[in-house]
Amino acid sequence: MTMQTLLHQLLSGFAMGAIYASVALALVMIFKATHQVNFAQGELAVCSTYVAASLITAGVPYWIAFALTVVISFVAGVVIERAVMRQFRHASVLTQVIVFVGFLILFNSLTGWVFGTMTRPFPSPFADNAWYGSRYLSPHEIGLIGVTLVVLAIVFVFFRYTRLGLTMRAAAENPASSRLVGIRVGWMLALGWGLASTLGAVAGVMAAPRLFLEPNMMSGVLLYGFAAALLGGIDNPWGAPIGGFIVGVLENVAGAYLVGSQLKLPLALFVIILVLVLRPSGLFGRTVVVRV
Amino acid sequence: MSHLLELRGVDAAYGAIAVLRGVSLEIADGGMVALLGANGAGKTTTLRAICNMGVKTRGEIRFAGRRIDGLATEAIARAGIGHVPEGRGTFTSLSVEENLRLGAYLARASERRIADDLEKMFGYFPVLRARFHQQAGTLSGGEQQMLAIARALMGQPRLLLLDEPSFGLAPIIVQDIFRILRVINREQHTSILLVEQNARLAFELVDRVYLLETGRVVTSGPPSQIAADETVRRAYLGQ
Amino acid sequence: MKLAAPAAIVIAVILPFVVSGYHTFQLAQVLAYAIAILGLNLLTGFSGQISLGNGAFYALGAYSAVIAINNLHLPYGVAPVVAAAVCFVLGYLFGKPAARLEGLYLALATFALAVVTPQLLKLDRLEPWTGGRGGVQIDKPVSPFPSVLDDDRWLYMYCLIVAIVMFALAWNVIRGRTGRALIALRDHPIGAGAMGIDIAEYKAVTFGISAMYTGVAGALGALIAGFISPDSFSILVSIQLLVGGVVGGIASIFGTLFGAVFIEFVPNLANQLSDNAPGVVFGVLLILCMRVMPGGLAGLVASARARRAHRGT
Numbered sequence: 001m002t003m004q005t006l007l008h009q010l011l012s013g014f015a016m017g018a019i020y021a022s023v024a025l026a027l028v029m030i031f032k033a034t035h036q037v038n039f040a041q042g043e044l045a046v047c048s049t050y051v052a053a054s055l056i057t058a059g060v061p062y063w064i065a066f067a068l069t070v071v072i073s074f075v076a077g078v079v080i081e082r083a084v085m086r087q088f089r090h091a092s093v094l095t096q097v098i099v100f101v102g103f104l105i106l107f108n109s110l111t112g113w114v115f116g117t118m119t120r121p122f123p124s125p126f127a128d129n130a131w132y133g134s135r136y137l138s139p140h141e142i143g144l145i146g147v148t149l150v151v152l153a154i155v156f157v158f159f160r161y162t163r164l165g166l167t168m169r170a171a172a173e174n175p176a177s178s179r180l181v182g183i184r185v186g187w188m189l190a191l192g193w194g195l196a197s198t199l200g201a202v203a204g205v206m207a208a209p210r211l212f213l214e215p216n217m218m219s220g221v222l223l224y225g226f227a228a229a230l231l232g233g234i235d236n237p238w239g240a241p242i243g244g245f246i247v248g249v250l251e252n253v254a255g256a257y258l259v260g261s262q263l264k265l266p267l268a269l270f271v272i273i274l275v276l277v278l279r280p281s282g283l284f285g286r287t288v289v290v291r292v
Numbered sequence: 293m294s295h296l297l298e299l300r301g302v303d304a305a306y307g308a309i310a311v312l313r314g315v316s317l318e319i320a321d322g323g324m325v326a327l328l329g330a331n332g333a334g335k336t337t338t339l340r341a342i343c344n345m346g347v348k349t350r351g352e353i354r355f356a357g358r359r360i361d362g363l364a365t366e367a368i369a370r371a372g373i374g375h376v377p378e379g380r381g382t383f384t385s386l387s388v389e390e391n392l393r394l395g396a397y398l399a400r401a402s403e404r405r406i407a408d409d410l411e412k413m414f415g416y417f418p419v420l421r422a423r424f425h426q427q428a429g430t431l432s433g434g435e436q437q438m439l440a441i442a443r444a445l446m447g448q449p450r451l452l453l454l455d456e457p458s459f460g461l462a463p464i465i466v467q468d469i470f471r472i473l474r475v476i477n478r479e480q481h482t483s484i485l486l487v488e489q490n491a492r493l494a495f496e497l498v499d500r501v502y503l504l505e506t507g508r509v510v511t512s513g514p515p516s517q518i519a520a521d522e523t524v525r526r527a528y529l530g531q
Numbered sequence: 532m533k534l535a536a537p538a539a540i541v542i543a544v545i546l547p548f549v550v551s552g553y554h555t556f557q558l559a560q561v562l563a564y565a566i567a568i569l570g571l572n573l574l575t576g577f578s579g580q581i582s583l584g585n586g587a588f589y590a591l592g593a594y595s596a597v598i599a600i601n602n603l604h605l606p607y608g609v610a611p612v613v614a615a616a617v618c619f620v621l622g623y624l625f626g627k628p629a630a631r632l633e634g635l636y637l638a639l640a641t642f643a644l645a646v647v648t649p650q651l652l653k654l655d656r657l658e659p660w661t662g663g664r665g666g667v668q669i670d671k672p673v674s675p676f677p678s679v680l681d682d683d684r685w686l687y688m689y690c691l692i693v694a695i696v697m698f699a700l701a702w703n704v705i706r707g708r709t710g711r712a713l714i715a716l717r718d719h720p721i722g723a724g725a726m727g728i729d730i731a732e733y734k735a736v737t738f739g740i741s742a743m744y745t746g747v748a749g750a751l752g753a754l755i756a757g758f759i760s761p762d763s764f765s766i767l768v769s770i771q772l773l774v775g776g777v778v779g780g781i782a783s784i785f786g787t788l789f790g791a792v793f794i795e796f797v798p799n800l801a802n803q804l805s806d807n808a809p810g811v812v813f814g815v816l817l818i819l820c821m822r823v824m825p826g827g828l829a830g831l832v833a834s835a836r837a838r839r840a841h842r843g844t
Contacts, residue, residue, distance in 0.1 A: 037635050037639055039583075039638075039642060091821070093581065093634040094581055095825045097638050098774065098817065098821050101583070101770050103818070105813055106814025106815060106818075109808045109809060110810070110811050163397075169386065174381065176381065177382070178366075179369065180381065180444075182398040184366050222646075226639060226643060266647045272643045277631060
């Protein structure tokens with residue numbers, strides 16, 4: 001275990017952590033607004049990634065395809081909330097879980113049907129021999145971290161400093177009071193879904209070059225995303241990205257030195273259970289998980 | 293004569309449990325009305341029925357001549373009704389500033405307008421200026437009540453509904469709040485519908501009182517008339 | 532209602548003689564699923580713990596059975612018992628910490644368990660027992676009465692016997708004190724606690740029982756299929772079980788049969804409707820079902836009965 005390889009594992013884990021950070025933030029966003037866990041987040045992200053792949057294959061330049069995918073994902077998220085999720089706003093937890101499961105199955109199958117089930121490579125806009133590559137991080141990993149940080153920054157500025165962001169925060173925190181000041185809470189939730197879908201799409205597009213695009217690409221990532229969201233505090237948007245980076249580093253380092261690569265994913269399960277049992281509100285969260 | 297707010301034969305229920313039966317009341321434009329009665333009489337339910345918050349209603353509710361029963365809560369708010377609910381309903385994790393700005397959402401005001409309105413609020417409730425950047429949840433009860441009222445006022449409502457603004461507050465603060473309510477009514481021509489347990493305070497403020505018992509209006513009239521009625525005073529006001 | 536159970540048993544016994552060998556094979560799988568769904572109903576319907584992870588115990592039961600038969604050379608008749616014991620213990624152990632989690636969080640934890648299961652089964656270290664990625668085969672049970680029942684029909688009868696035992700057990704539990712305690716737990720957890728019921732312990736035991744039922748089903752499933760591999764126990768198994776439970780009616784014993792039929796035959800139906808995207812059809816159907824009959828078939832029947840009773844008065 002040399003210093004060099006440890007550093008490499010740390011930084012590499014940090015890069016993967018950027019993906020988990022995006023997914024975790026998407027999960028937290030929907031949870032904060034609706035108190036639902038989006039079990040279908042991974043499948044939605046894969047679908048978006050396939051859309052991007054198709055656009056790129058059709059000749060659309062990478063960053064334009066990226067932008068288009070973001071927009072399409074946003075719209076899809078809004079439509080899903082308005083058309084379907086809204087019907088189940090007052091349903092029991094079990095019913096809601098089944099609905100999410102339904103979407104999981106639906107999108108998983110849809111992706112295979114429309115885009116085929118064969119694994120395919122996905123291009124990275126960050127060339128392999130770019131100047132900013134280093135011994136410890138490939139250009140793609142650096143680019144990944146950069147893109148993620150930019151996206152996270154935009155999201156935070158949006159929520160903190162814009163009127164619409166404030167309105168969405170209010171709608172998530174206290175829908176009843178929000179209605180009293182005239183806020184259309186339903187549409188705020190739909191926007192939240194749109195944003196979450198966008199984050200998922202970004203995570204998928206950034207992860208695909210490394211994980212290779214196939215319908216089940218995101219199932220492991222989703223699990224790490226859950227672990228990250230819980231670790232950061234399921235209702236804390238600041239905690240989610242931090243949780244993501246921690247999980248990324250943990251996965252890599254533990255996988256390399258402690259448990260071996262075969263047990264990396266079960267490690268996520270372990271983290272999830274540990275957090276839920278020992279400190280359910282995570283590192284930064286405030287929700288009291290009802291204990292019996 | 294048309295009133296700003298009219299309820300005609302309103303029944304209201306939570307699910308299968310009927311709470312209001314045939315409630316009728318009016319508020320004149322610029323008027324101040326109090327809704328009194330014992331616990332469980334249906335006072336809060338009346339306010340909720342007006343704003344369509346979790347109650348099923350039957351009967352007519354008109355605001356400025358237009359029927360609002362059945363409209364979504366946010367649409368009713370946008371029509372010009374501000375509601376300071378039971379428990380204040382402040383956004384506790386947001387700052388005082390953010391709470392007030394949210395109140396202005398309705399008015400769709402420009403930055404300059406918002407700044408003017410904020411100044412006005414500071415005039416009514418100076419403590420809000422001092423606590424402007426503080427998290428709303430850290431304010432005292434009285435301060436949160438002022439914040440809740442100010443938030444509702446930022447939307448420039450024609451009618452302000454208040455659900456027990458005196459609840460849990462020290463008398464001196466309550467005096468202050470009621471004084472401000474009178475000022476608001478006079479200066480902004482904002483009509484007020486007040487639900488209160490504290491009958492004496494309500495009497496001093498409003499020009500008309502409605503008395504509710506088990507979901508029905510049992511009597512109504514100017515405060516002096518209600519206060520003078522011995523039976524009413526003994527039965528309902530514990531005097 | 533009292534006639535329903537014996538009638539069902541009679542029908543079940545006659546069925547394999549009127550349908551083809553392949554359909555008998557499918558019906559045996561339906562019985563296995565019914566037992567698994569019954570286990571899930573005990574957990575989710577009666578004690579209110581949502582589990583997206585029972586597939587893990589289905590896998591555990593299957594592998595326990597296979598190891599019992601192949602490695603320990605036990606007769607196949609004992610395999611479900613081995614599976615039951617192993618799964619009860621592990622289910623209880625998982626249930627202990629899980630008992631502290633509510634609704635969504637438990638769903639999350641069990642979801643994680645289910646996603647991780649195939650990976651755990653592929654571990655190199657366990658290969659001598661699990662057969663690794665490639666999976667492992669077991670011999671199909673041979674009929675002791677070849678003149679009357681061929682192997683397929685014998686296997687079905689064996690599953691039927693196991694199913695009857697498991698259902699009878701559940702019926703007794705539900706009707707008795709334990710059942711009432713579970714329902715109290717689900718509907719009024721705080722009140723139940725105040726009455727001295729050790730909630731966490733009950734929940735953990737229920738988890739164990741649920742795992743046990745699912746494990747037995749998994750053992751039967753292994754015998755029916757004759758071959759198991761880690762990838763056949765993906766999250767989809769857990770999802771199917773929960774779907775079967777909800778569609779039948781999560782707190783209904785008879786609903787489990789409907790649910791089992793649903794998950795065995797509807798995917799085939801969906802396959803016929805849409806060659807390439809059966810999951811899309813299934814997903815849409817599922818969401819519609821939740822909108823229209825969130826209480827499952829049992830819920831539909833109950834509300835129809837209530838309406839008829841109401842009309843009568």
